[in-house]
Structure formats: structure tokens, C-alpha cells
Amino acid sequence: MEVTEEVAIDHGLKKEEFSKICELLKRTPNLTELAIFSAMWNEHCSYKSSRKHLKKMHTKGKQVIQGPGENAGVIDIGDDDAIVFKIESHNHPSFIEPYQGAATGVGGIMRDVFTMGARPIANLNSIHFGSPQHKKTRNLLRGVVKGIGGYGNCIGVPTIAGQTTFDESYNGNILVNAMTLGLVNKNKIFYSKAAGLDKPVIYVGSKTGRDGIHGASMASATFDDKIEEKKPTVQVGDPFTEKLLLEACLELMADNSIIAIQDMGAAGLTSSSVEMASKGNLGIELNLSEVPCREEKMTPYEIMLSESQERMLIVLEKGKEEHAKKIFDKWNLDFAVIGKTTDSKKIELIFDNKKVAEIPIDLLAENAPIYDRPWKKTKLPQKLKFDKDEFKSLKLSDCLKKILSNSNISDKKWIWDQYDHTVMGDTIQKPGGDAGVVRVHGTNKAVAASVDSSALYCFSHPLTGGKQIVCESYRNLISVGAKPIAITNCLNFGNPEKEKNMGEFVECVEGITEASKYLDFPVVSGNVSFYNETKDKGIKPTPTIGGVGLISDYQQMLTMDFKTEGNLVYVIGKTDGHLDQSIFARQLLNEKKGPPPTVNLFNEKNIGETVLDLSRKNLIVSCHDVSLGGILTAVSKMCIKGKKGITINTLKGLTNKYEYFFGEDQARYIIEIPKASLKKVNDILNKYSVHFDELGTVNGQSIEYKDDINLPIEELADAHKYWLKKYMDS
Amino acid sequence: MRSSVIIFPGSNCDRDMDVALKKFGFKNQMVWHNDQSIPKSDLIVLPGGFSYGDYLRCGSIASKSKIIKSVIDFANSGGLVLGICNGFQILTETGLLNGILQQNKFLNFICSNVYVKVKDKQNKYFKDLKKELLELHIAHNEGNYFCSDDELKSLEDNSQIAVTYCGVDGTENETTNPNGAIKNIAGIFNKNKNVLGMMPHPERMIDKYLSGEDGSLFFKNILDNFK
Numbered sequence: 001m002e003v004t005e006e007v008a009i010d011h012g013l014k015k016e017e018f019s020k021i022c023e024l025l026k027r028t029p030n031l032t033e034l035a036i037f038s039a040m041w042n043e044h045c046s047y048k049s050s051r052k053h054l055k056k057m058h059t060k061g062k063q064v065i066q067g068p069g070e071n072a073g074v075i076d077i078g079d080d081d082a083i084v085f086k087i088e089s090h091n092h093p094s095f096i097e098p099y100q101g102a103a104t105g106v107g108g109i110m111r112d113v114f115t116m117g118a119r120p121i122a123n124l125n126s127i128h129f130g131s132p133q134h135k136k137t138r139n140l141l142r143g144v145v146k147g148i149g150g151y152g153n154c155i156g157v158p159t160i161a162g163q164t165t166f167d168e169s170y171n172g173n174i175l176v177n178a179m180t181l182g183l184v185n186k187n188k189i190f191y192s193k194a195a196g197l198d199k200p201v202i203y204v205g206s207k208t209g210r211d212g213i214h215g216a217s218m219a220s221a222t223f224d225d226k227i228e229e230k231k232p233t234v235q236v237g238d239p240f241t242e243k244l245l246l247e248a249c250l251e252l253m254a255d256n257s258i259i260a261i262q263d264m265g266a267a268g269l270t271s272s273s274v275e276m277a278s279k280g281n282l283g284i285e286l287n288l289s290e291v292p293c294r295e296e297k298m299t300p301y302e303i304m305l306s307e308s309q310e311r312m313l314i315v316l317e318k319g320k321e322e323h324a325k326k327i328f329d330k331w332n333l334d335f336a337v338i339g340k341t342t343d344s345k346k347i348e349l350i351f352d353n354k355k356v357a358e359i360p361i362d363l364l365a366e367n368a369p370i371y372d373r374p375w376k377k378t379k380l381p382q383k384l385k386f387d388k389d390e391f392k393s394l395k396l397s398d399c400l401k402k403i404l405s406n407s408n409i410s411d412k413k414w415i416w417d418q419y420d421h422t423v424m425g426d427t428i429q430k431p432g433g434d435a436g437v438v439r440v441h442g443t444n445k446a447v448a449a450s451v452d453s454s455a456l457y458c459f460s461h462p463l464t465g466g467k468q469i470v471c472e473s474y475r476n477l478i479s480v481g482a483k484p485i486a487i488t489n490c491l492n493f494g495n496p497e498k499e500k501n502m503g504e505f506v507e508c509v510e511g512i513t514e515a516s517k518y519l520d521f522p523v524v525s526g527n528v529s530f531y532n533e534t535k536d537k538g539i540k541p542t543p544t545i546g547g548v549g550l551i552s553d554y555q556q557m558l559t560m561d562f563k564t565e566g567n568l569v570y571v572i573g574k575t576d577g578h579l580d581q582s583i584f585a586r587q588l589l590n591e592k593k594g595p596p597p598t599v600n601l602f603n604e605k606n607i608g609e610t611v612l613d614l615s616r617k618n619l620i621v622s623c624h625d626v627s628l629g630g631i632l633t634a635v636s637k638m639c640i641k642g643k644k645g646i647t648i649n650t651l652k653g654l655t656n657k658y659e660y661f662f663g664e665d666q667a668r669y670i671i672e673i674p675k676a677s678l679k680k681v682n683d684i685l686n687k688y689s690v691h692f693d694e695l696g697t698v699n700g701q702s703i704e705y706k707d708d709i710n711l712p713i714e715e716l717a718d719a720h721k722y723w724l725k726k727y728m729d730s
Numbered sequence: 731m732r733s734s735v736i737i738f739p740g741s742n743c744d745r746d747m748d749v750a751l752k753k754f755g756f757k758n759q760m761v762w763h764n765d766q767s768i769p770k771s772d773l774i775v776l777p778g779g780f781s782y783g784d785y786l787r788c789g790s791i792a793s794k795s796k797i798i799k800s801v802i803d804f805a806n807s808g809g810l811v812l813g814i815c816n817g818f819q820i821l822t823e824t825g826l827l828n829g830i831l832q833q834n835k836f837l838n839f840i841c842s843n844v845y846v847k848v849k850d851k852q853n854k855y856f857k858d859l860k861k862e863l864l865e866l867h868i869a870h871n872e873g874n875y876f877c878s879d880d881e882l883k884s885l886e887d888n889s890q891i892a893v894t895y896c897g898v899d900g901t902e903n904e905t906t907n908p909n910g911a912i913k914n915i916a917g918i919f920n921k922n923k924n925v926l927g928m929m930p931h932p933e934r935m936i937d938k939y940l941s942g943e944d945g946s947l948f949f950k951n952i953l954d955n956f957k
Contacts, residue, residue, distance in 0.1 A: 153841075422867055
């Protein structure tokens with residue numbers, strides 16, 4: 001086939017990009033070469049729209065061993081232990097084929113982690129669906145959950161936490177973000193930078209098939225009516241092979257045979273080989289006739305673009321081929337020497353003894369286009385003036401029950417019951433808490449992790465929203481007694497070629513950067529997913545933050561369930577009663593305007609450190625952060641989980657009870673204090689100058705507030721626990 | 731007491747089982763599926779997971795693996811063989827245990843704590859166990875035990891039903907049956923009661939920071955009965 005501008009456009013390249021390729025190469029590329037350019041220059045692989053802004057992120061810290069730019073980020077948790085972690089999106093494939101899309105998303109992120117030498121110890125996910133009323137939602141949710149479970153359960157890595165939301169903006173474009181944490185000895189971390197000349201390049205894992213060809217280009221385009229036709233570009237996962245690959249790679253990593261290793265993810269063999277060569281400032285020569293293929297008569301074009309799963313590319317020390325092959329034979333995996341490193345600084349492809357492609361590496365990596373796309377600032381919406389007289393017709397207890405059964409607040413047990421969350425025998429906080437917690441096997445340490453996003457806040461005001469999610473992640477970790485260390489982010493946005501969407505991205509990143517800098521909570525890895533748009537309708541900006549923290553003695557872990565009758569309950573942090581953008585305003589007043597709650601980073605940090613201090617001194621017995629749905633929602637969850645009630649004290653003076661109970665002001669926690677610790681707790685709160693309210697006392701089997709609320713815990717639990725199950729069964 | 735845990739490609743509870751056995755004082759060794767023989771053991775454990783990807787049928791490929799002949803010989807000579815979850819599925823596929831494990835009734839994977847009632851104590855696993863009910867943990871997609879009427883009668887007549895799903899108060903009915911298993915069966919013995927297969931994972935319940943501690947009782951009891 002002759003390569004023309006039209007062919008280039010069919011490959012997702014822009015007209016100008018094609019001219020630039022011809023200019024750089026000083027000739028027209030052949031079809032295989034064009035395919036390689038299209039794979040490397042698309043948004044998904046090149047970060048061409050985002051790179052300029054991502055550079056500003058806060059990525060350094062005392063505990064950071066590896067920041068963004070590798071397969072995953074790495075942080076130091078002491079005693080030579082390090083945690084490798086990353087979050088990644090698999091949005092487009094999951095919308096087209098929910099089971100395989102979600103499953104291979106989980107598989108891909110686990111490979112990113114064990115590529116670095118780490119054994120995966122926990123999975124998390126953040127999944128977002130269209131309105132519950134939308135005809136596709138139920139099936140998509142069912143398929144995604146089965147896919148995530150089907151893959152993670154089989155590998156035997158516990159899924160310890162997650163987030164699920166529903167919003168009509170995801171009707172035509174669901175989000176599936178998967179995160180993995182792995183444990184590695186910090187002196188035995190493997191990287192993707194190739195080094196040395198004439199070193200064998202090894203292909204291991206599954207055979208290459210025709211699945212997933214053009215996957216990365218699909219992830220870089222918006223959807224239209226013909227989206228169902230893209231089904232063949234979705235990869236098919238085989239968790240069994242991945243489990244073998246995991247064990248085989250870790251076995252080979254026990255000695256010094258590997259120079260560099262890279263999994264074949266998006267854009268498969270193309271991006272893995274180019275990245276390894278580019279990082280090592282080398283060339284690479286691949287003999288594609290040696291690539292193990294699953295199907296007959298595969299062309300170089302197909303081999304280079306295939307996104308078949310469960311494959312790895314390794315640059316090995318010379319002479320270690322036999323040793324390595326033995327390990328992969330033991331695990332029944334394909335092993336082939338397919339090339340070598342060279343000093344040509346080119347990627348050279350041989351097929352049937354003929355050279356079929358030759359491209360200088362720097363044209364694919366450093367010389368890939370970078371765009372400074374125009375973007376528009378989002379103005380802070382004006383604060384709403386609520387008519388408080390209107391509230392009076394609303395009964396507090398009815399409001400609470402409605403909020404607890406809101407699709408975005410309700411219990412997600414139906415989902416996490418389908419994920420193995422206890423395999424590996426170290427899960428000490430299961431899904432449903434503020435964060436999942438797993439012990440570092442064989443030590444007193446435990447690692448906490450949480451995933452969060454707040455699309456409504458980010459949509460209303462991206463800058464504030466960006467800050468808010470980082471803070472939310474910080475609070476969730478502190479609520480389980482963990483010191484927050486670092487984050488990974490998955491930036492899900494609409495079309496960057498539209499100024500509004502690009503502006504949302506730029507300002508969310510700015511917010512994330514500001515908060516992570518202030519809180520010393522650096523970003524160590526992440527991924528950008530643009531073009532989450534179907535037929536011109538983009539999603540609400542949904543940056544997802546995956547936070548990781550450390551509990552140095554796991555016996556000090558906190559949970560949110562109320563423990564003992566008679567204990568006092570405090571709200572830490574000040575409540576102004578911010579109702580704009582709250583669940584209360586949305587669900588009970590049908591009011592969607594107004595700004596998100598203000599983020600005060602000084603308060604976040606100070607209050608967070610206060611709570612951490614209280615937990616380290618064993619002065620509090622339960623803790624929960626106050627977020628969506630405000631104080632009454634938070635306290636209800638503590639009651640439901642602990643199967644204990646609370647008697648709430650009469651509010652002071654002129655406080656409006658609706659604002660107080662349902663406002664979504666930031667930087668707040670609810671803590672439970674045994675009477676014996678009360679004086680010490682008060683002293684510490686005063687020392688840090690932290691505002692607190694005495695909310696009430698753990699008591700009986702109901703939530704009680706004056707004559708307004710008298711709700712048995714069981715009734716609350718019914719409202720909270722069964723919405724999703726009923727929805728899925730209906 | 732010497733134990734061996736068999737690792738099949740795709741096993742994923744092998745390490746957890748190793749940790750649990752060693753915690754309570756078993757001298758445990760790991761045995762690769764392609765090995766010819768099993769080292770001298772007093773107990774062989776087939777762990778949970780997805781042996782050979784559970785392709786074809788859960789446990790079916792493992793039941794034809796190289797090591798399995800030694801396991802069958804060991805069982806037939808009276809040795810203790812314990813199969814947990816996928817291990818239970820493998821034992822039914824080898825024919826050492828009757829019946830089959832079908833997909834869960836509600837077609838979903840279930841990961842959850844359950845209560846089981848110990849139905850028989852005239853065996854080396856549960857003899858003198860201090861409790862009648864154990865809180866254990868299940869994590870499976872195919873745990874719905876089924877067998878023919880004749881087989882069921884034989885299981886009942888020979889007291890081969892080991893544990894059944896029940897409520898916290900011991901009630902056995904449809905609501906306390908997580909996966910649709912016939913007669914709430916969670917685990918069974920062979921006729922000689924030296925082979926035990928069960929879906930719940932005792933190895934996930936071995937300290938108070940995990941889902942519970944009743945798994946500890948199970949392992950300690952095997953050791954106590956061996957002395």
C-alpha cells in the first residue's frame with residue numbers, strides 16, 4: 001500500500017504531523033514505519049497535549065525513589081522496603097467491551113508494577129458509570145466488575161479499596177482506572193533503561209496475535225456512532241498467563257541477568273522497544289520473524305502494533321540466555337531472542353531477511369510533537385443564596401435516609417464481594433473503609449491506599465477541585481492512621497482540542513500540584529486519558545488520585561466503626577455549612593450550581609497532623625473523614641459499621657442544622673474518644689489550635705438529635721446497604 | 731508434623747497456606763506440580779487458586795498433572811490430604827471425593843466471611859474441636875457443591891459431610907447458603923475420612939487482625955490429633 005496523507009490520517013495522524021514525519025525522515029515512510037509513528041505520536045503514548053503542564057507537577061520528596069517517567073513510581077517505606085505503585089486508565093476499551101476492557105486494565109497495571117521487580121500486594125480501582133437510569137449502565141457495571149474480579153482474583157492479588165460513582169456525563173464514556181501497589185527491596189528495583197551494546201533483546205510471555213491493533217490510537221480519539229465497530233481493537237486478557245509471567249519474571253529477577261525490562265502495554269512491541277532504546281540512548285534491531293506469533297502470516301505492521309497481553313521485552317546480559325530460558329520453560333511461557341541493542345540510535349526491523357523499517361529513535365521519542373494547546377480559565381461560580389425557610393419542609397431524618405441511599409454514597413458491597421480482598425493473608429482493612437490497608441508481609445508495617453475523585457467539584461471549579469481531591473486522599477489515609485507519603489494520578493478529561501476541556505485539565509493539574517506541594521504529598525506516577533467524549537459530549541473532568549501512606553505499627557491502624565458506648569464523639573475542623581455542590585443541594589433541593597467548598601491547605605495539613613498525632617498516641621479509637629453528605633452522613637456510616645447509635649448534642653446558638661449536618665466543608669474528621677483520654681485529646685487539640693465541636697456520645701442503637709431525628713441503626717443500614725443490590729437485581 | 735503444599739501453575743493460596751502451616755508448627759515444604767514424588771509427609775495440602783487457569787473445568791487439568799498420582803497413592807494408603815477451595819475442586823476431579831463444584835447460584839464470585847457447622851468429629855481434622863461453629867472465609871466462583879441422590883445418601887450414611895454453611899446461630903437454610911450448595915455443604919470427606927475437601931479458607935483466618943481467628947483452631951486441632 002502506498003503511504004499518502006490520507007493513509008496517515010486514517011492512522012490518527014494530523015496532516016501537519018504527516019508532513020513533519022516526511023520532513024524529519026527526508027522521505028515518505030513505508031506503511032510499517034507510518035504505523036510506528038502513529039503509535040508513538042498519538043496522545044496516549046506521547047503525552048503531546050499534556051506534557052507541558054505535567055512538567056510542573058510536584059514530584060520530589062524525601063521518600064521518593066522513582067518519580068514519573070518509569071513503568072511506575074517508587075517510594076521508600078524504611079528497612080530497605082519500597083512500594084511501587086501506579087494508576088492507569090482503560091476507559092475506551094471498557095466502554096466497548098466491559099469485561100475484557102476492565103480485565104486487561106487490571107492486567108496492564110499489574111505488569112507495570114512487577115516489571116520493576118515488585119510483587120503486587122494490592123489492587124484498587126476507580127470506576128465511573130453513566131446515570132443509573134441510562135440503558136447501558138447496568139450491563140457496563142456488571143461487566144466491568146466481573147472483569148476486574150476475573151483478572152485480579154485469578155492472579156491472587158487482593159483488591160482492597162475502590163470508588164464507584166454514577167453521573168450522566170459518563171453515559172457514553174465510562175471510566176475504568178486501575179491501580180496496583182507492589183512491594184520490592186529498594187536495592188533490587190528494575191528499570192526500563194537499556195544499557196550496553198550487542199545485548200540480547202528477549203521476548204517473553206504470550207504469543208502475539210492480531211488483537212488490540214490500533215488500541216493506543218483508539219484511546220486517543222473520541223467516540224462516534226460507529227464505536228461498536230471498534231470491538232476488535234479491544235485486547236483479550238489471560239490472567240493465568242499473567243500469573244505465570246509474574247512468577248517467572250520475579251524468579252529471573254532474583255539474580256543479575258536483567259539489564260532492562262519493559263512490559264508491552266499500549267502500542268505493544270513498538271513502544272516497549274523504542275522506550276528502552278530511547279532511555280538508554282541506544283539503537284535496537286529486531287528480527288520480527290523470531291517473534292512468537294499466535295496467528296498465521298502476521299505482517300511486520302501487525303506484529304509491531306499488536307496489543308496482545310501478557311508480554312514482556314527484556315534486555316539481558318549476554319550469556320544469560322540459557323539460564324533465562326530455563327525459567328520461562330519451567331513456567332511454560334514463550335521465550336525468544338528477537339534482537340539486540342546497537343549503537344545506531346535507530347530502530348531497525350528485519351523480516352524475512354529484509355529490512356522493513358528504519359527510524360531514528362529520537363524522531364519517535366524526543367522529537368514527537370508537543371502542543372501548547374489554547375485553554376480557557378473557569379471562573380469561580382458565585383455562591384448561592386439558599387432560602388433557608390424552604391428547608392423547613394424537609395425532615396432531617398428523611399433527608400438523611402435519602403442521602404445514604406444516593407447512588408454515589410450508598411454501600412458498594414455488591415461490588416467488592418466479587419473481588420477477592422483477603423488473598424495473600426495480609427488485608428487488615430477491607431474495602432468499605434476510608435482506605436484499604438495491607439500489612440507489609442512479615443513486618444509490623446502496613447501500607448494504606450485510597451482512590452478518590454470529585455468530578456462535580458472539578459467541573460464547577462477545576463482549580464479548587466484539583467486541590468480538593470489531593471486533600472481528600474490525604475484525609476482518607478490519615479483516617480486509618482497512616483502517614484500520607486505520595487500519590488499517583490489518572491487524569492481523565494475530554495477533548496484537549498477544545499479550550500474548555502483543555503482549561504479543565506490545566507487548572508486541575510494546577511490544583512493538584514499546589515496541594516501536593518503544600519502537603520508534601522508528591523506525585524510519583526500517573527497517566528493521562530484525553531478524548532473521553534462521545535458525539536461531542538465530554539465527561540466531567542475526573543482526575544483520580546491514588547494515595548499511599550504508611551502505618552509504622554499496624555496495631556495502631558484506625559477504623560471508622562464506633563467502638564464503645566459512652567465514648568465521646570468530636571468533629572475536628574470548622575463547619576461553616578457549605579451547601580453549594582453538596583449532595584444535599586443536588587438531591588434534596590435539585591440545585592446544581594455554585595462553587596465547591598473552599599480548600600484551606602494550612603488547615604488540611606494542621607488538622608491532618610493533629611489527628612495523626614492523636615492516633616499515634618492511641619488516644620482515639622475510631623476516625624472517619626467528613627466528605628460527601630457532610631457530618632450526618634459520616635456519623636451514620638460510623639454507626640452502621642459499629643452497630644452502635646449516637647446521641648447528638650444540641651447545636652449551639654444560631655447554627656442552621658441543615659447547613660451544619662449536610663454542609664461539605666473540607667478539612668474535617670470525626671473521632672471517637674474514650675473518656676479516659678479526653679483531657680489529653682483536648683490538650684492536643686488546643687496545642688495545635690484546632691477547632692472542634694463536641695458532637696455527641698456513642699449511645700444505644702439509634703441516631704438521635706433532639707426531636708428531629710430518632711432513627712434505628714438498622715433502618716439506616718437498610719437505606720445505605722441495599723441500593724446497589726436492588727438496582728442490579730431490578 | 732510434616733506437611734507438603736503442592737504448587738500448580740496458577741495456584742495462588744500456596745504462600746498463605748505455607749505461612750499458616752508454619753505458624754502453628756508444621757514442618758512444611760513446597761512441592762512443584764512437575765515433580766515426580768512428594769517428600770515424606772503426614773499431610774498433603776492442595777491449596778486454593780486457579781490451577782492451570784481453571785480452563786476446561788476448575789481443577790480438571792490439575793487432576794491429570796504429573797504429581798497427582800503420588801497424591802492419590804498417598805490418600806489411598808491412608809495419608810491425610812486436605813484440599814482447600816481449588817484444592818477441593820481438584821479432589822473431586824481426581825475422584826478422591828464425590829460430587830462436583832458448580833458455579834455459584836447467583837453467578838458471581840463471592841468473597842466473604844461465613845459460618846460453618848462442624849458435622850462430624852470422628853476424624854483426624856475435627857476430633858475434640860472445642861467449637862461447633864467456625865467463622866471462616868470463602869472466596870470462589872465455583873463453590874456450589876452438587877452430587878447425585880445416591881452419592882448424597884452415601885455421604886450422609888457414612889457421616890462424610892464435614893462442614894455445612896450456616897448462620898451465626900447455626901441455622902442451615904437457603905439464606906445462610908452463600909452459593910447454592912446442596913444441603914449447604916461446604917466440605918466433605920472420603921469414606922475413610924483421611925481426605926477432606928472444603929471451600930472455606932482456614933489459612934485466611936489465623937490472627938485477630940485478619941478476618942478472624944477460627945482458622946487457627948482448625949490447624950491447631952490437626953496438630954493436636956496427630957500427637
